[in-house]
């Protein structure tokens with residue numbers, strides 16, 4: 001499928017030449033995944049396609065890990081360290097609005113985050129490394145993970161032992177990123193993406209006539225005070241040097257203009273970078289909601305979920321990815337450290353276990369109208385980014401085993 005070159009010829013031009021030759025296949029695979037998108041833990045067709053390709057190429061792999069996950073193992077010329085590469089495979093419950101030949105064939109499901117691209121890049125990386133396995137010393141584990149968009153496939157894969165036998169020394173992963181121009185790389189040491197926490201709160205007041213408020217406990221007034229008071233957590237409890245967000249995204253109460261509402265419901269999300277905040281926002285939310293409710297004689301029920309911790313990159317691994325990116329990107333100033341986002345990612349669970357680096361690969365191309373944001377029904381990315389993703393991974397592998 002791709003012209004192979006002697007294994008001794010691992011240098012910039014040969015590596016790039018060989019990887020660029022994979023481009024039609026990367027596009028074909030990506031479009032295959034795009035046409036058959038599947039939600040978290042249902043990535044059956046996706047996993048079957050990956051497994052079939054790995055089988056065809058003779059790459060050792062294990063399927064059915066955390067439902068639909070796959071781990072491929074590529075041994076170099078001798079055993080040494082183990083580097084893992086992680087790609088997520090799941091799609092979103094969105095109806096695609098793109099009019100492209102490869103548009104989603106599954107009603108109401110769409111690859112609107114680029115995970116189809118991540119999977120194709122990881123598959124291309126497996127193919128390349130397997131055919132050049134004499135050129136590196138060590139083992140590469142490629143982890144195809146389900147359910148990143150929720151409820152989270154990283155944790156169950158770790159619990160299933162994907163970081164063991166052989167034990168993984170470090171991990172890397174990438175996210176195609178339409179917030180950055182095509183061909184740029186976003187990488188930084190420390191926090192890259194935020195922790196994701198969610199809450200739902202129900203306020204129990206006492207309903208009544210809209211003109212006779214003294215006989216009631218107005219859940220709307222209580223809820224309004226809570227919404228405002230919650231904003232003081234970031235404004236007055238968080239060090240201004242740290243970043244955090246408390247968003248109330250839903251607020252529902254009442255049935256009529258002249259009726260005081262018995263109950264009010266709100267839900268929202270909390271984001272932060274500093275891992276020391278684990279547990280803090282939950283505690284402050286509870287204190288504020290309890291205090292406001294008590295002052296009005298209302299009651300409440302609070303549910304709180306800590307979904308994903310922040311994505312924290314190891315400084316050494318971030319430096320490795322940064323040095324590789326400088327070689328791979330072709331645009332001046334194309335390696336960008338100012339790439340933090342309050343979005344979240346369950347790559348964070350892998351990074352809690354082993355040192356690693358998650359990075360962004362710019363994929364937006366406004367000239368081709370490929371710049372819609374992630375999770376938009378018209379999201380799509382410039383497919384010329386795919387070989388660049390493979391080259392980033394391949395060069396990271398080479399560099400990692402050099403040490």
Ligand SMILES: [Zn+2]
Nearest residue numbers: 113149374375
């Ligand atoms: Zn997403």
Ligand SMILES: [Zn+2]
Nearest residue numbers: 113114115175
């Ligand atoms: Zn994503």
